[in-house]
Amino acid sequence: MTAQTLDGAATLRTIKAELAQRVAALKEQGVVPGLGTVLVGDDPGSHWYVGAKHKDCAEIGITSIRRDLPATATQAEVEAVIDELNADEACTGFIVQQPTGLDEFALLSRVDPDKDVDGLHPTNLGKLVLGEAGPLPCTPVGSIELLRRHGVEIAGAEVVVVGRGITVGRPLGLLLTRRSENATVTLCHTGTVDLGAHVRNADIVVAAAGVPGIITADMVKPGAAVLDVGVSRVDGKVTGDVAPDVWDVAGWVSPNPKGVGPMTRAMLLSNIVEIAERSVGA
Numbered sequence: 689m690t691a692q693t694l695d696g697a698a699t700l701r702t703i704k705a706e707l708a709q710r711v712a713a714l715k716e717q718g719v720v721p722g723l724g725t726v727l728v729g730d731d732p733g734s735h736w737y738v739g740a741k742h743k744d745c746a747e748i749g750i751t752s753i754r755r756d757l758p759a760t761a762t763q764a765e766v767e768a769v770i771d772e773l774n775a776d777e778a779c780t781g782f783i784v785q786q787p788t789g790l791d792e793f794a795l796l797s798r799v800d801p802d803k804d805v806d807g808l809h810p811t812n813l814g815k816l817v818l819g820e821a822g823p824l825p826c827t828p829v830g831s832i833e834l835l836r837r838h839g840v841e842i843a844g845a846e847v848v849v850v851g852r853g854i855t856v857g858r859p860l861g862l863l864l865t866r867r868s869e870n871a872t873v874t875l876c877h878t879g880t881v882d883l884g885a886h887v888r889n890a891d892i893v894v895a896a897a898g899v900p901g902i903i904t905a906d907m908v909k910p911g912a913a914v915l916d917v918g919v920s921r922v923d924g925k926v927t928g929d930v931a932p933d934v935w936d937v938a939g940w941v942s943p944n945p946k947g948v949g950p951m952t953r954a955m956l957l958s959n960i961v962e963i964a965e966r967s968v969g970a
């Protein structure tokens with residue numbers, strides 16, 4: 689058996705086509721959504737991600753505002769750029785690309801929560817805990833959207849999330865246990881004793897530990913859906929958390945690249961459009 693592909697690249701294309709229509713409708717009402725990015729340093733991966741985000745925006749009619757700072761930028765210099773984007777009316781939402789090598793909690797906290805299209809500001813993460821409306825973190829909500837658009841049943845599923853990070857694991861657990869999703873979630877991590885015993889019970893596995901090949905075929909229930917979110921670079925190549933032989937056992941697998949990564953970009957675009965729509969009461 690070979691698993692079916694949870695195709696993030698194709699789903700991104702579909703979502704971009706849907707969003708392009710909503711952006712056109714906003715423009716008819718005189719609103720032009722604008723994405724700002726703040727990038728610090730020379731990390732090639734971060735440069736690629738930011739470049740891809742601006743290319744996506746251009747394709748669907750969203751304006752781009754790009755602020756690239758050198759690796760020598762200080763906390764105060766980056767905070768000054770955040771203040772500038774908070775005040776810029778053409779910038780309807782922005783992100784600080786991680787990692788910056790600086791105090792990231794302080795940077796995230798400085799972003800105007802109403803412009804936080806990453807959904808990572810403490811106020812917006814608090815809203816997620818409270819079950820209130822607000823921008824949702826892009827990778828977790830993108831993972832759910834990828835499953836939904838491929839018809840993978842989430843309600844009633846046993847889900848094992850491997851990884852306790854703030855951008856993926858923790859918020860994903862909160863999202864999947866909302867009444868609208870109704871999954872039962874076990875949050876595992878690199879300190880979990882006998883990871884395999886937990887994963888073997890799962891209908892859906894989300895691997896977001898950043899440990900290449902941590903999920904192996906012997907851990908996976910036949911027919912399960914496996915999302916490979918971890919990104920490591922091995923010999924310069926993107927390598928995920930899911931070992932190749934998992935494809936022989938699982939029912940669905942998201943490849944890496946072209947799985948959850950493009951969905952992160954899709955949900956960023958969606959958050960920008962939603963914030964702009966809210967500004968006109970759409």
Ligand SMILES: Nc1nc2c(c(=O)[nH]1)N[C@@H](CN(C=O)c1ccc(C(=O)N[C@@H](CCC(=O)O)C(=O)O)cc1)CN2
Pocket residue numbers: 733736737740783784785786787806826827855926944945946947948949950951952953
């Ligand atoms: N401010 C943020 N920083 C970071 C986030 C985030 O959500 N907000 N997540 C990651 C990186 N990330 C988004 O910025 C991201 C990861 C992957 C992709 C993507 O499309 N990847 C491609 C392949 C890329 C490659 O070949 O290197 C894919 O998976 O097909 C986009 C965005 C950390 N920082």
